[in-house]
Amino acid sequence: MSIAPVLAVENLHTHIPTPEGIIRAVNGVSFQIGPGRVLGLVGESGCGKSITCLSILGLLNAGRVVNGRIRLKGKDILNLSPEEMRKIRGKEIGMIMQNPMSSFNPVITIGQQFIETIRTHRRVSAREARELAIEYLHQVGLPYPKDLLGQFPFQLSGGMLQRVMIAISIALNPAVLIADEPTTALDVTVQNRILGQLARLKEKYNAAIILVSHDLSVVAQLADEVAVMYSGYLVEKAPVMEIFDNPLHPYTRALMASRPSLKKKRLRPIRGQPPTLLNLDDICPFFERCGEVSRACLDYTVELVELSRNHFVGCVKYGSNQEVVLYDYA
Amino acid sequence: MFIQNLRRNLFQRKLAIISATTIMFLIVTGILAPVIAPHDPNLVNLEHKLRAPCKDFPLGTDHLGRCILSRLIYGTRISLSTAFMVMTLTIAISLVIGTCSGYLGGMVDNLFMRICDILLAFPNLILALAIVGMLGPSLVNVMIAMVAVQWVWYARIIRGMVLSVKESNFVLAARVCCTSGPLIVVRHILPNIISQIIVLATLDMGWIILNISGLSFLGLGVQPPTPEWGAMLNDGRQFIRSNPSLMIYPGLVILVVVLSFNLLGDALRDALDPKDAIRGELK
């Protein structure tokens, strides 16, 4: 990548203390995104995708970043004061939430919530903010934006609210946009439209997007690069075509194989449950469910190794001191 | 941070044990009153009137020369037994009505709920006041009034609980197996709501004791010379300037008793989580 990355996450470790012990939610995650690029962050529920995003935004509730660095446009943002961090949120790093219906305040109008966001970050009068809001709502394709401003969240559908969230992010024009499962709560027809909006965001505003999803097809449509997470570890990272053509990590391969397709007759789920993130041992986290284990897995800490251009894998099979074994997965 | 949580849980458990012990202690005191009390609570002896705490009278005497400690001890009997009776009756009535209303639904439900709406239009204590007013001041009438007023609250809550349990899968399964209505209620619905009712009952004991002593304080409950905490406070009113202890001790006792019941009820509520109750049933 010849252009400097907008967001660089290096070796991020996030721990959450609980009465039962410390949950190691994020273990050494590293990635970079350039402007106008989309990184798809993929994994099961509980694998640490959302916590990674919250860590970047500094919105962890009980959790704490215990190690690592996060750099926005070259500047370290992990050690900023709360007020400085607040100024970055929304303006430099935007977020779109998973559940649009519950992300808005139910007793305050959409317009008020939009306008106050604009006025928090830009010095404009109330009337100017209102005009801007109408303009952006129009841009995301919402009908009758003027009327929309006076409505309450319960009066809009999930898809419309999601588009309002996108409109709010456009209004602030952040360098990075984190989209946390933006289509999970919506049905398939609306899904397409939202993905289209995000694509426009990428092209028109050159925003770097982190697209979090457990749905590979969503990621395939939009992402330039895909990072696969498991148990808080980043286990594979590659450009999107590469990862779909040539998945290397056993987990990635299992994910690909479990997708429903017209050719296969039966679904092939990944058996077993993800391990609890408490007290992870020094074995590979995917050991229990992996179909390709060997004895070496029992003493392996996930470490990303670059195999081919920009294709990183964290599996003992591709260890730096081992032979590379590639084989197809039917 | 979670160490704080842990400490708090243990502390709460300790509080629960302390309050349970206090209540047990009070019950025992009430039962053994004739044995424990140093004097006859109704023994009037004007020679000893308004004495300060001394060896003979550990908490002093009131304006008629009666031993305050003995009166407090005997008062335990009255307060706890009447409160218990009121609560039992209230729960019995509201259980029947609430369960019928919730389970049968339809016209029966509508009728009972309308009645509850109307009774709830009266502020709680005022209706009790009026009932006592009509029937005449006496302890029994206070008890009747309280039962008549309290059952409405309970019936509503129980009805709500029954409604939610009614929709559970295991109840539907029982109905599919043609289990008779009353059997379903007894074997499936009641066990699931019993724990919540126990919590409510414990919390309510405090409220009942406050109300009974309140009405007695106004002179509408126990009649003299029966020793009762609220009535003792009323007696002590006239001597507030000279002998404030007459009103301090009975009030303190009421506070401790009500506090214990409230603490116990809170602890029970935390412990008997309804989710656990339902899971227990499914075993």
Add this chain to the structure above:
Amino acid sequence: MKGYIVKRVLNLIPVLLGVSVITFVLIHMVPCDPAEVYLRLSQVPPTDEAVASIRKELGLDRPLYVQYFDWLWKVLHLDFGKSFVTKKPVLAEILSYLPATIELTVCSMVIMILISVPTGILAALYKDSLFDQFSRVLAFVGASMPSFWLGLLLMYFFALKFDLLPVMGKGTYLHLILPSLTLALGHAATYTRLLRASMLENLSREFVLYARARGLKERLIIGKHVLKNAMLPVVTAFGMSLGHMLAGAVIVENIFAWPGVGRFAVFSIFSRDYPVIQCYVCLMAVIFVLCNLLVDISYSFLDPRIKIGRE
């Protein structure tokens, strides 16, 4: 919205009718003959003829339902009969005492809100801090304390021991302080707990996360977004606590010799002045119901989901 108000008002009618029935039934719970009582209170020996003639005069010899409709008709014309003791119209007498009670109740409500709202909110914001734990303990103890004891204690310390405030009766605004404080403190405990719980619940809702993710100032999030949601259940509880206050006023008026309806009602109970008791109960119920209606209507203004209406 209008439909909602109309519906609520229409619902009132059966309730009020029910209230009237209960009030009417009350007087028939009396174990002794009201006619006899009337005679006794008028210092007339209750001979059989006298009782019979009074029964006829008071209309107590007619069938129940006739008596009820007759009574209801009179009540709708605001005639609650005459006091057995003073022989004056009951409603007028009670209404003369009502302003004092209203003054007491309103003042107590204000004090209660001033104490519990900030405390509840701060306890939630600084959860588990010393302030939070202290206020929770205080609230718990306050909810378990008999109000009459609290009143006497306050009276002892502020009036008798240190002679700061007047104790009995009604006069200057100073007289209002102790009674309203007594009435307020007991309910402040419950309200504080309610507010704290409501705030905590709302602080963990998803819209707070999104508000923070948008970079809104924390003061705006808590002061506007969270508070607006947290206050909703509190407004509803407002109506209920009004009822409790009206009831609690009876005891407080008694302790501090405050000339309100509660005190008058208790006197009437002792003198077996049944018409007064009847009117008192009915009036209190009507006031309670109307206040609850007002609270419900204001709530519907505050919550847009009801105001704009969901089908």
